[in-house]
Amino acid sequence: MNGDWLLRGRDGRLSVYLPSGDAVLCRAELGPGGPWEASPRKVGGDQKLRPGPAVGQGADGYAHLVSWRPTKPGEAGLVHSTHFRPRLAALDWVPIGHPDKSGDRTGAPAVAVDGEGRAHVFVRNKGGGLSMVAQKEKGGWEPWRDLKxxxxxxxxxxxxxxxxxxxxxxxxxxxxxYWRQGEPGKPPVLEEAVETPVRPGTLRALATSADRTTLFYTDDSGDLCAWRPGGKPVALLASAGPGPVSAVRCELDGHDCTLLAQRSSSGRVAFAAYPTEQEAAGAWWAESGPQLPSDARVSLATDEDGRVVAATLSPSTGQLLLTRRKDEPGLALEAWREG
Structure with missing residues (x-):
């Protein structure tokens, strides 16, 4: 999944989204704090999907999912579904078009939801630029836009x-x-570019203050870097493993902190925390849990009590493991358990 796939719904329940063959599946807590549903449910009906779905969440707690689906031989189109509550069925997949009007899959989509609850879907177009389509305020979708x-x-x-x-x-x-919306309802504009070596498949962004977001990525040397537009990238620490990090803001011992998690090269989950936007303070990895399959990914969220929750999921095995922060100082975690 492109985006954080462990989400807390507006009813306080956690849910996870996972691609499985030609579908996206969802599992949810039966109540805040668990236990979990015994088996996952298919999202959006029986349409067959292409690999690489994306998920985003609005301030209202609704999850928005986007995926490519085959339309005819050699061609595909993007579809969208909204999931209002983890224990309810998601809406059926609705076609939202193609950045070039027609053609095959052009790249992995990404989705973000603005303050008014409108999904914004981004994808590379066949010319190598960025295209976007956004929901209208009163239903339906705006025309596709080329964001250059x-x-x-x-x-x-x-x-x-x-x-x-x-x-x-x-x-x-x-x-x-880097693109940013200047005003609500307006398309984002290309505002900044920075030269830096980037390892493919490692981007993850997080809102870190009232007017700034931070991008985390791994550079060619293997360092995990942080970049906020208007400044220069900063190497934070050596990457724990090859994939992307998950990131969440949380309160640790009364301090606003950013917590990072990544599957380490040893196969376990590595955690690192530091004061939000204070990369100069330094961060250090600490590993936790069992060894995981090579395709396992990690996602972070906070529960309705503000406690950090970490989940790992392996597409090859379907095994979901979770842990929560203990109610004690520091970042002590409960024992990992199956969801």
Whole structure:
């Protein structure tokens, strides 16, 4: 999944979304704090999907899912579904078109939801630039827009700032591009580019203050870096493993902190925390839990009590493991258990 796939719904229940063959599945807690549903449910009906779905969540707690689906031989189109509550069925997949009107899949989509609850879907177009389609305020979808850019790689990171405005980061050869909404309801514009080596498939963005978001990525040397537009990228610490990090803001011992998690090269989950936007304070990895399959990914969220929850999921095995922060100082975690 492109985006955080462990989400807390507006009813306090946690849910996880996982791609499975030609579908997206969802499992949810039966009540806040568990236990979990015994088996996952299919999202959006019986339409067959292409690999690489995306998920985003609005301030209202609704999950928005986007995926490619085959339309005819050699062609595909994007579809969208909204999931209002984890224990309810998601809406059926609805076609939202193609950035080039027709053709095959052009790249992995990304989705962010603005302060008014409107989904914004981003995807690379066949010319190598970035295209976007957004929901209208009163239903339906706006026309597709070309947001410019060139040589955009498949790796996109969409995020909504605390202002409710949508932002998008993309990797290009030797650098990063950044788009931001100037006003609610307006399309994001390309505001900044920075030269930096980026390892494909490692972008993850997080809202870190009232007017700023932070992009985390791994550079060619293997360092996990942080970049906020208007500044220069900062190497935070050596990456624990090859994949993307998950990131969440949380309160640790009374301090606003950013917590990172990643499957480490040893196969376990590595955690690192530091004061939000204070990369100079440094961060260190601490590993937790059992060894995981090589395709396992990690996602972070907070529960309705504000406690950090971490989940790991392996597409090859379907095994879901979870842990929560203990009610004690520091980042002590409960024993990992199956969901």
């Amino acid at each position: 850019g060139s040589d955009v790689q498949e790796d996109l990171a969409a995020v909504t700032g605390e202002s409710g405005r949508v932002e998008l980061y993309a990797a290009v050869p030797g650098g990063l591009l």
